[in-house]
Amino acid sequence: MSEKALKWTDRAVVVFAWSSAIILICALFLLIGSLLKNGWQTLGLDLIFGNAPPLDAILLKRRVFGGLFPAIAGTLLLVVLSVSLAVPIGVCAGVYMSEYASAGLRRILGLCFDILAGVPSIVVGLFGFSGAIILHRIFDGFRPCLAVSAASLAILVLPYLVRTTQTSMQGISPGLRITALALGASKMQNIVYVLLPRSMSGILSGIVLAIGRCAEDTAVIMLTGVVATAGVPGSLFGQYEALPFYIYYISSQYTDQAELMTGYGASIILLCVCLALFLIALGVRKGLSHQVFYRI
Amino acid sequence: MDNSIIKITDLHFSYNGLKVLKGVTHSFEKNTLTAITGPSGKGKSTFLTTLNRLWEDVPGAALQGCVELKIAEKWRDVYASSMDIAALRRMVGMVFQIPNPLPMSIFRNMAFPLKLAGVKEKDQVQAKVQEALERAFLWDEVKDRLHSSALELSGGQQQRLCIARALILEPMVLLFDEPTSSLDYQAAGMIEDLLVSLKESCTVLMVSHYLDQVSRIADSRLELADGKLLLSNISR
Numbered sequence: 021m022s023e024k025a026l027k028w029t030d031r032a033v034v035v036f037a038w039s040s041a042i043i044l045i046c047a048l049f050l051l052i053g054s055l056l057k058n059g060w061q062t063l064g065l066d067l068i069f070g071n072a073p074p075l076d077a078i079l080l081k082r083r084v085f086g087g088l089f090p091a092i093a094g095t096l097l098l099v100v101l102s103v104s105l106a107v108p109i110g111v112c113a114g115v116y117m118s119e120y121a122s123a124g125l126r127r128i129l130g131l132c133f134d135i136l137a138g139v140p141s142i143v144v145g146l147f148g149f150s151g152a153i154i155l156h157r158i159f160d161g162f163r164p165c166l167a168v169s170a171a172s173l174a175i176l177v178l179p180y181l182v183r184t185t186q187t188s189m190q191g192i193s194p195g196l197r198i199t200a201l202a203l204g205a206s207k208m209q210n211i212v213y214v215l216l217p218r219s220m221s222g223i224l225s226g227i228v229l230a231i232g233r234c235a236e237d238t239a240v241i242m243l244t245g246v247v248a249t250a251g252v253p254g255s256l257f258g259q260y261e262a263l264p265f266y267i268y269y270i271s272s273q274y275t276d277q278a279e280l281m282t283g284y285g286a287s288i289i290l291l292c293v294c295l296a297l298f299l300i301a302l303g304v305r306k307g308l309s310h311q312v313f314y315r316i
Numbered sequence: 317m318d319n320s321i322i323k324i325t326d327l328h329f330s331y332n333g334l335k336v337l338k339g340v341t342h343s344f345e346k347n348t349l350t351a352i353t354g355p356s357g358k359g360k361s362t363f364l365t366t367l368n369r370l371w372e373d374v375p376g377a378a379l380q381g382c383v384e385l386k387i388a389e390k391w392r393d394v395y396a397s398s399m400d401i402a403a404l405r406r407m408v409g410m411v412f413q414i415p416n417p418l419p420m421s422i423f424r425n426m427a428f429p430l431k432l433a434g435v436k437e438k439d440q441v442q443a444k445v446q447e448a449l450e451r452a453f454l455w456d457e458v459k460d461r462l463h464s465s466a467l468e469l470s471g472g473q474q475q476r477l478c479i480a481r482a483l484i485l486e487p488m489v490l491l492f493d494e495p496t497s498s499l500d501y502q503a504a505g506m507i508e509d510l511l512v513s514l515k516e517s518c519t520v521l522m523v524s525h526y527l528d529q530v531s532r533i534a535d536s537r538l539e540l541a542d543g544k545l546l547l548s549n550i551s552r
C-alpha cells in the first residue's frame with residue numbers, strides 16, 4: 021500500500037472506532053434518559069414503602085402493600101444467596117481446570133462450561149422447575165421457592181465464575197508460578213498463597229458479572245418461585261418478589277398509566293441496586309488490592 | 317577423601333522429544349563455586365532444574381539417569397520415590413535471572429519460606445530473617461524498612477533479597493541462573509562478592525554468560541555443548 025493510502029486507512033479506522041464508541045454512549049444515555057423521564061415522578065419513599073412507615077417496614081414490623089420494598093429485599097436476598105452458592109463451587113472448579121486437569125480433560129470440560137454458558141436462561145429455569153417438581157413428590161408441600169431460584173441462578177452463573185478463575189490463573193507468568201515452588205512450597209501452598217491471591221482481581225470481575233446476571237434475570241425466577249405479591253420472604257422455602265419480575269408483570273398487566281409509571285420507577289431502582297452491588301464488588305477489589313490477599 | 321556433594325551419572329533430558337541433555341556425568345565438590353557457560357538455548361537452565369526437580373510440572377518433559385545428593389554423609393537419589401520434593405527444594409535453593417520478590421513486605425518475603433516449612437516461633441523467625449539478610453549484605457539497607465513492600469527495592473537489592481530468601485532455609489546447594497544479567501555493573505559486583513562468600517556454607521552452581529565474571533569468581537568452569545558438560549579452563 022502506498023503511504024497515502026496507509027494514512028487514509030489509519031484515519032478511517034480512528035473515525036470508525038470513535039463513532040462506534042459515541043453510538044454506544046448515546047444509546048446508554050437514551051436508555052437511562054427515557055427511564056428517568058418516565059419514572060422520576062414516581063420515585064420517592066411511597067414507591068418503595070407504600071403507606072407503611074419506612075423504619076417499621078425495614079425492621080419487618082409492618083408489611084408493605086403497594087410498595088417495592090419486598091421486591092427489593094427479594095432481589096437482594098436472591099443475589100446474595102445465588103452468588104454465595106456459586107462462588108465457592110465456581111472458583112474451586114476454575115482452580116481445578118487451571119491447575120489439575122490434564123490438557124484433554126481441560127478441553128472437554130471447557131467445552132461443557134461454554135455450552136452451559138450458552139444455555140438460554142429459560143431452559144435453566146425449566147430445569148429448576150422440574151427439580152422442584154421432583155422434590156415435591158418426595159417432600160409433601162414443597163413448591164418452587166427462593167432456594168430453588170437461587171440454586172438455578174447459581175447454575176446459570178457458574179460457567180462465568182469457572183472461566184474467569186481459570187483464565188486469570190492460567191495467565192500467571194511462569195516466573196511467579198515457580199517462585200514459591202522453588203522455596204519448598206507444595207502445590208496446594210502455591211495455589212493458596214500465591215496463585216489465588218494473584219488471580220483475585222480476575223475472580224472478582226467474574227463475581228461482578230455473576231451479580232449482574234443474578235439481579236437482572238427474569239426467566240429463571242419466573243419458573244422457580246417468584247410471585248407478584250408475597251411480602252418479604254420469610255424463609256428459603258417461601259415464595260418471594262423480585263424487581264425484574266415486578267417490572268415484567270406491571271408492563272404486561274397494567275390497568276392505568278400510573279401503574280405503568282411505577283414500572284419505570286422499579287427499573288430505575290433495579291439499576292440502582294445493580295450499581296450499588298457493582299460498586300461494592302469494585303470497592304472490595306480496589307480496597308483489597310492483591311497485596312492484601314498475600315497473607316500467610 | 318571424596319569431597320563431592322552432587323553426583324550426576326548419565327543424565328538425559330528432553331522436552332517433548334527435543335533432546336536437551338545427552339548423557340551428562342559430573343561430580344560437584346563441596347564448598348566450591350562452579351560456573352556453567354555455553355550458548356543460549358542449549359539447556360543450562362534446564363540442567364539446574366534437574367537438581368531440584370523444578371522441571372516436573374512442564375508437560376512433555378522427561379528425564380533419565382541418576383542425580384544423587386550427599387545428605388548427612390549418605391548418598392540419596394534425588395528422584396527416588398521416598399524423596400520429599402519440598403524438603404529437597406529447601407536443601408537445593410534456586411535464584412533466577414529476574415529477581416522475583418513476592419508482592420508483600422520485605423519481612424514477609426523473608427519469612428515466607430519459613431512459614432511454608434511450618435516454622436512458627438516468632439523470635440526464631442525474626443532472628444533468622446536478620447541473619448539471612450546480613451549474609452546477603454542487605455541488612456543495613458533494609459533494617460529500617462522491613463515492613464515496606466519488597467517491590468520498592470532497586471533491582472540489585474531485590475536480587476540480594478531473593479538470595480537472602482533462599483539462604484534463610486540454610487540450603488546445602490544453591491543454584492543461580494544468570495543472577496546478575498538483569499543488573500548494572502555495580503549491583504552485579506555486589507552479587508559476585510556475595511556468591512564468593514556463600515562458598516563457606518554452600519556449594520554454588522552458577523549459570524553465567526560473562527566469561528570475565530566467571531574468571532573473577534568461579535573455581536571451575538563447565539561448558540554445556542551438544543548436551544554434555546565439558547570441563548573447560550578459565551582464562552585469567
Ligand SMILES: Nc1ncnc2c1ncn2[C@@H]1O[C@H](COP(=O)(O)OP(=O)(O)OP(=O)(O)O)[C@@H](O)[C@H]1O
Binds near residue numbers: 331
Ligand atoms: N518449558 C519448556 N517447554 C519446552 N521446551 C523448553 C522449555 N524450556 C526450555 N525448553 C527448550 O529447551 C532448550 C534449552 O532451554 P534452556 O532454557 O535450558 O536453555 P539455556 O541454556 O538456559 O538458554 P539461555 O542461555 O538463553 O537461558 C531450548 O531449546 C528451549 O526451547
Ligand SMILES: [Mg+2]
Binds near residue numbers: 360493
Ligand atoms: Mg537460561
